[in-house]
Structure formats: C-alpha cells, structure tokens
Amino acid sequence: MSLTKADFSRLRSLQEKKHRESLGLFVVEGEKVIAELLSAQFSFTAIYATKDWTGAARPPQSSGKKTPPLLLPIEITPAEMARISHYPTPSTVLAVGQITRPLLSSDTLNHGLTLALDGLQDPGNVGTLLRIADWFAFDRVLLSPDCADLFSQKVINASMGSFARVKTFTTSLADALATATVPILGCDLHGANIHTLTPLRDAVVVLGSEGRGLSPAVQSLVTQRVTIPKFGAAESLNVAIAAAIVCDNLRRTSASL
Amino acid sequence: MSLTKADFSRLRSLQEKKHRESLGLFVVEGEKVIAELLSAQFSFTAIYATKDWTGAARPPQSSGKKTPPLLLPIEITPAEMARISHYPTPSTVLAVGQITRPLLSSDTLNHGLTLALDGLQDPGNVGTLLRIADWFAFDRVLLSPDCADLFSQKVINASMGSFARVKTFTTSLADALATATVPILGCDLHGANIHTLTPLRDAVVVLGSEGRGLSPAVQSLVTQRVTIPKFGAAESLNVAIAAAIVCDNLRRTSASL
Numbered sequence: 001m002s003l004t005k006a007d008f009s010r011l012r013s014l015q016e017k018k019h020r021e022s023l024g025l026f027v028v029e030g031e032k033v034i035a036e037l038l039s040a041q042f043s044f045t046a047i048y049a050t051k052d053w054t055g056a057a058r059p060p061q062s063s064g065k066k067t068p069p070l071l072l073p074i075e076i077t078p079a080e081m082a083r084i085s086h087y088p089t090p091s092t093v094l095a096v097g098q099i100t101r102p103l104l105s106s107d108t109l110n111h112g113l114t115l116a117l118d119g120l121q122d123p124g125n126v127g128t129l130l131r132i133a134d135w136f137a138f139d140r141v142l143l144s145p146d147c148a149d150l151f152s153q154k155v156i157n158a159s160m161g162s163f164a165r166v167k168t169f170t171t172s173l174a175d176a177l178a179t180a181t182v183p184i185l186g187c188d189l190h191g192a193n194i195h196t197l198t199p200l201r202d203a204v205v206v207l208g209s210e211g212r213g214l215s216p217a218v219q220s221l222v223t224q225r226v227t228i229p230k231f232g233a234a235e236s237l238n239v240a241i242a243a244a245i246v247c248d249n250l251r252r253t254s255a256s257l
Numbered sequence: 258m259s260l261t262k263a264d265f266s267r268l269r270s271l272q273e274k275k276h277r278e279s280l281g282l283f284v285v286e287g288e289k290v291i292a293e294l295l296s297a298q299f300s301f302t303a304i305y306a307t308k309d310w311t312g313a314a315r316p317p318q319s320s321g322k323k324t325p326p327l328l329l330p331i332e333i334t335p336a337e338m339a340r341i342s343h344y345p346t347p348s349t350v351l352a353v354g355q356i357t358r359p360l361l362s363s364d365t366l367n368h369g370l371t372l373a374l375d376g377l378q379d380p381g382n383v384g385t386l387l388r389i390a391d392w393f394a395f396d397r398v399l400l401s402p403d404c405a406d407l408f409s410q411k412v413i414n415a416s417m418g419s420f421a422r423v424k425t426f427t428t429s430l431a432d433a434l435a436t437a438t439v440p441i442l443g444c445d446l447h448g449a450n451i452h453t454l455t456p457l458r459d460a461v462v463v464l465g466s467e468g469r470g471l472s473p474a475v476q477s478l479v480t481q482r483v484t485i486p487k488f489g490a491a492e493s494l495n496v497a498i499a500a501a502i503v504c505d506n507l508r509r510t511s512a513s514l
Contacts, residue, residue: 135494137490145279
C-alpha cells in the first residue's frame with residue numbers, strides 16, 4: 001500500500017502540538033519505544049513499518065487479561081518512512097496513537113497515591129516522573145496544563161514505556177487539590193525530615209519546577225511540608241531525583257499499612 | 258585587548274576532547290554555569306566576557322577561607338565572542354579552566370563515602386551524579402575512563418556547580434576497588450532491601466550504565482548487593498534516580514554513627 005499526499009502531510013504535521021490537538025492523535029517513532037509501548041499493551045491506531053522492522057505488532061498475550069486485537073503494521077518503503085519521519089535519520093517504525101484525556105472525578109484523589117506535577121516544562125523530567133510513578137505503583141499522575149506535553153515523543157521516550165501504564169490526568173491542580181481531603185505533601189527546604197514521615201496509605205505528592213517551585217495556589221494547598229536531609233553543599237536536587245526519594249520514603253514508612 | 262588568530266583557533270578547538278586533553282584545558286560558556294563555578298570558588302585560568310556580562314569575577318569572600326585571587330575578565334567584543342563560542346547563540350561569558358586529574362592514593366577508598374561510576378556515557382547522568390554526591394556529601398566520585406568526559410560542558414552544566422566542589426578521580430575501577438577493604442555496594446534486582454541497610458560509615462557505591470550494567474570485573478568486586486523495592490511495573494529506574502535513593506538510605510541508616 002502506498003501513502004497518499006494527504007497521509008504524508010497529516011503524519012508529518014503531528015510533530016507540532018497544535019496539530020496533535022486538532023487531530024486528537026500523536027506519533028512515536030523508533031523500535032525501542034514502540035516495543036516498550038506494545039509490551040505495555042498500548043493500543044495504537046496505526047503502525048507504519050518498513051520491511052526491516054523486527055518488532056512484532058502483537059502484544060504479548062497474558063492469560064486472563066483482555067488484550068488489544070492484533071494490529072497489522074502497514075508496510076511502507078524506506079523512502080516513504082523518510083517522508084513521514086520527524087527525524088533526520090528515520091527508524092524502521094512509526095506508530096500513531098489516540099490522545100485521550102480522562103476526566104478526574106471528584107473524590108478520586110482521596111484514594112491511593114497521587115503524584116501531581118505543577119508546571120514541569122522539561123519533557124525529560126516529565127517522562128522520568130512517569131517512570132518513577134510506575135516503579136512505586138502510584139495510582140495516578142496529575143499534570144497542570146502548563147507541563148510539557150504528555151503526548152510529545154520526548155516525554156514518551158523518557159518514560160521508558162511507563163507512559164502506557166500510568167494513569168494520567170491533565171487538570172488545574174489548584175481546583176483538583178482543593179477537593180482532596182488526604183495529606184498533600186510538598187517538598188521544600190524547611191519541612192519535616194522525610195525520613196520520619198508518618199505512614200500514609202493515601203496522599204498526594206506535589207512537585208514544582210526547579211526554577212520556579214510550586215505555584216502560589218498549589219503551595220497554599222500543601223498540608224505537609226517535607227524536606228530531604230542535605231549533608232553537603234549542592235543547592236538543590238533535580239525534581240525527578242527529589243520525587244524519587246520522597247516516593248521511596250513514603251513506600252518505606254507505609255510498608256506496614 | 259583583542260584576540261589573535263591563534264587565540265581564536267585555540268579556544269574554538271577546546272570543544273573537542275582530544276584538543277582539551279592535549280592542551281590540558283577545558284572551556285565553559287554561559288552566565289549561569291560560570292556564576293555557579295565562581296561561587297564554588299573554582300579558579301579559572303581566563304574569563305572572556307563582553308561588556309554585557311553582569312557577573313562578577315570575584316568569588317564571594319568567605320571569612321577564614323582561602324579564596325582564589327581576583328581574576329579580571331578579558332573584555333572582548335560580541336563579534337569576538339561569536340568567533341570563540343561553541344554555540345550558535347553565544348553567551349556574554351566564556352571561561353577557561355585547567356584540567357586536573359589527581360591520583361588516587363592507596364587506602365583513600367577506605368575512608369568515607371565514595372560513588373564509583375562504571376562506564377556511564379550519558380553526560381547528563383554524570384553531571385547529575387556529581388550533584389547527588391555533593392548533596393549527600395560523598396567524599397569522592399570515581400569515574401572509569403570510559404565515562405562521559407568530566408570536562409565537557411554538558412557534564413559541567415548538569416552538575417549545577419557541583420563539578421567544582423566534588424573530588425573526582427578518573428581511574429580503572431577494577432584496580433582501585435581491588436585495594437578497598439570497605440563494603441562495596443552494587444545495585445541489582447536481587448540484592449538485600451536497601452531499606453534495611455546496615456549502618457556504614459565508610460563504603461563505596463558502584464553504578465553501572467543503564468544499558469549494560471556493571472562491567473564483569475567491577476561486578477565481581479561488589480561485596481553487598483542491594484535492591485530498591487519496586488511496587489509497580491517499570492522495569493528499572495534511571496541510574497541517577499537509583500543512586501540518589503541508595504545515597505538517601507545510606508545516610509538515613511547511618512545517621513546514628
């Protein structure tokens with residue numbers, strides 16, 4: 001099958017956020033990231049591959065779980081791939097997925113563990129934080145609308161497949177957190193030692209950008225300020241590093257619950 | 258003062274590692290990173306700045322501490338800066354420093370805390386690990402010779418000034434660790450729970466690359482395998498994230514020593 005001129009232009013346009021939003025679609029390229037997403041049972045709407053693609057489009061079957069139906073890749077030529085690719089050096093595979101943005105129902109935040117990202121604009125950090133939320137089995141990640149675009153290739157790459165496993169909600173944090181009755185933990189330099197955190201089954205951990213910290217509206221909703229003890233001279237830790245340390249301590253102190 | 262043709266070519270050549278090594282010099286550019294290094298009392302050999310540079314070349318005076326002598330910036334024109342800069346958009350300041358590689362004396366590793374990086378090729382990770390070592394006041398960082406170049410701008414930028422504060426040694430890890438009598442901790446998926454680590458005053462924490470893990474020679478010298486408990490489905494954590502969690506647990510469990 002060969003691609004039409006309209007296909008080329010539509011697929012190429014998805015590198016820009018505004019076109020992703022208007023079409024409700026996003027695109028990822030590369031054998032590694034697509035293998036990760038398929039193995040996390042992500043349902044693409046289309047997979048374009050050259051005959052050199054070695055990946056299987058069928059996600060691994062896990063007994064008892066509903067698996068998405070087999071998606072046959074559309075075979076295209078390397079020349080066609082070069083025309084739809086967003087990269088100077090195209091890969092053997094490019095996949096298209098649907099942008100979904102579930103609504104956060106009230107009371108959701110009061111159950112389980114939530115990571116809330118306030119204005120984190122670095123896509124590498126956002127992707128790494130999805131991976132951390134996945135490792136520590138957080139129930140969901142909230143992103144304020146000014147975070148890096150969840151459906152950009154950089155965020156998805158950095159998440160190492162966790163993009164497909166972690167439940168995400170893009171929402172005004174101030175509005176969402178205002179309805180929560182569980183503890184809302186925020187990191188700063190003058191909070192309680194994170195090593196002596198009280199056990200928590202349900203909580204929200206909010207993280208601000210390294211440059212600007214938490215927005216004032218979110219800051220005012222924090223109910224527990226926590227601090228990672230510092231021993232040396234570095235002024236701060238990277239936001240994903242700080243989040244991982246908080247998550248590890250939260251899981252450690254709450255292991256007995 | 259204006260720069261000679263030889264100056265231009267020498268300064269521009271420093272973007273390549275082989276020229277840095279043959280001249281024994283490295284270069285950093287940018288107001289933020291140079292301010293960080295100056296505030297960490299790093300002694301540059303030269304600072305080139307346009308008249309728009311707002312930074313002071315004199316490091317903050319801390320009473321009782323030996324401070325490096327005042328280094329006057331060499332004022333150059335924006336056109337000259339554009340010729341020596343390694344970037345398409347030059348900054349207002351570029352500084353040159355000397356590459357120093359102190360030798361690791363025997364027995365050094367037996368005192369205090371050491372972070373040892375085995376073949377970490379991503380400069381962002383290496384810089385972030387320097388920042389973590391600095392935060393947790395590790396006494397030194399060892400780098401195997403195949404790590405990302407410590408004197409590259411990417412490593413120095415990612416370290417957020419910690420480059421100037423942390424003692425670093427580039428050395429064969431297998432040789433260095435063979436002489437150590439303190440516990441050598443390595444992270445893998447089947448070690449002891451890091452939450453129940455025994456207190457340690459002196460230790461080495463070794464970290465391998467995410468792709469390849471520890472080299473066999475280093476792996477065989479690990480005396481304590483530790484694991485960060487995983488609750489969800491992510492396959493692994495980024496190496497800097499894992500290191501930070503290990504360091505935090507090490508400092509927490511050893512706080513009473």
